[in-house]
Amino acid sequence: MPKHFITIRDLGDDAMKLVLRAAEMKKNNFRCDRLQGKILVLLFEKASTRTRLSFETAVRRLGGQTVFMTPQESQLGRSEPLKDTARVISRYNDGMIVRTFGQSKLEQLMEYGSIPVVNALTDEGHPCQIMRDMLTMYERRPDISTMRIAWIGDGNNMANSFIEAATIFGFTLSLACPEGYDPEPALLAQARQAGAKVYLHRDPAAAVEGAHFVHTDVWASMGQEEEQHARLVAFKGFRVDDRLMRLAAPGAKFMHCLPAHRGEEVTEDVLEGPAAILFDQAENRLHMQMAILEWIYS
Numbered sequence: 325m326p327k328h329f330i331t332i333r334d335l336g337d338d339a340m341k342l343v344l345r346a347a348e349m350k351k352n353n354f355r356c357d358r359l360q361g362k363i364l365v366l367l368f369e370k371a372s373t374r375t376r377l378s379f380e381t382a383v384r385r386l387g388g389q390t391v392f393m394t395p396q397e398s399q400l401g402r403s404e405p406l407k408d409t410a411r412v413i414s415r416y417n418d419g420m421i422v423r424t425f426g427q428s429k430l431e432q433l434m435e436y437g438s439i440p441v442v443n444a445l446t447d448e449g450h451p452c453q454i455m456r457d458m459l460t461m462y463e464r465r466p467d468i469s470t471m472r473i474a475w476i477g478d479g480n481n482m483a484n485s486f487i488e489a490a491t492i493f494g495f496t497l498s499l500a501c502p503e504g505y506d507p508e509p510a511l512l513a514q515a516r517q518a519g520a521k522v523y524l525h526r527d528p529a530a531a532v533e534g535a536h537f538v539h540t541d542v543w544a545s546m547g548q549e550e551e552q553h554a555r556l557v558a559f560k561g562f563r564v565d566d567r568l569m570r571l572a573a574p575g576a577k578f579m580h581c582l583p584a585h586r587g588e589e590v591t592e593d594v595l596e597g598p599a600a601i602l603f604d605q606a607e608n609r610l611h612m613q614m615a616i617l618e619w620i621y622s
């Protein structure tokens with residue numbers, strides 16, 4: 325059976341090991357030939373800078389090769405079913421790294437394909453990104469269980485994966501989302517049932533109180549462009565600015581998965597200010613993808 329990485333839950337007890345492994349790989353500027361002879365497909369239905377570049381680079385640093393594929397340039401864009409594409413790719417390649425819309429598409433790829441599938445972002449989750457954030461926060465605060473993390477804004481794919489991470493890593497997660505933009509209720513319920521310290525607020529000030537790390541993300545994710553205007557209205561009051569950062573713990577860091585919409589979910593001052601650790605986050609995509617790939621092909 326191929327090993328997949330679809331949600332942070334897939335990692336189970338290995339989640340913390342991956343953070344430590346990625347930190348070690350970063351320290352040693354790690355390269356090896358573990359993926360030698362392997363050719364992985366990156367199937368991307370949405371735009372990407374960091375995820376594509378870091379995965380392409382990570383595969384090469386591990387000795388493998390990649391093929392990049394989009395619906396626009398393949399028969400997928402002319403309605404060839406995903407289940408046929410999954411079977412074709414599985415005859416040629418050794419893994420699929422997929423950025424798409426509904427998570428059900430990943431399930432189809434796993435069902436009809438016979439090679440590992442990696443979630444490189446869906447509407448429902450962004451687990452590689454959150455694992456990378458775990459590494460970035462661990463570097464500053466190794467005692468993960470005492471970490472207090474605030475999530476301000478949309479209860480989107482990032483927020484969903486954060487909730488799963490809170491269950492596994494044991495940190496405190498306080499989310500502030502406007503009504504109607506909550507994270508996936510089933511995930512919240514599961515996390516609470518598992519005893520995770522996950523709290524949902526309507527007031528950003530309540531969520532950032534005592535936070536060591538303040539995270540936000542765009543108000544309209546990829547695929548929600550038509551909702552942009554309604555979301556600008558709904559998220560008024562959820563912008564991360566200096567005033568909000570001052571309510572967090574002293575020395576709190578500001579984090580954003582990027583790309584950011586300056587002046588919307590975060591002010592230019594915060595984004596370019598001393599609390600922001602955005603490019604350490606971006607760099608860590610590479611190290612964490614290497615650890616994830618090593619885990620899959622071990």
Ligand code: CP
Pocket residue numbers: 371372373374375376445453581582583
């Ligand atoms: N953060 C992130 O996933 O960035 P890209 O959309 O550029 O891949």
Ligand code: NVA
Pocket residue numbers: 445480481482541542544545546581582583
């Ligand atoms: N929530 C954003 C994350 C981008 C990395 C989106 O899905 O567009």
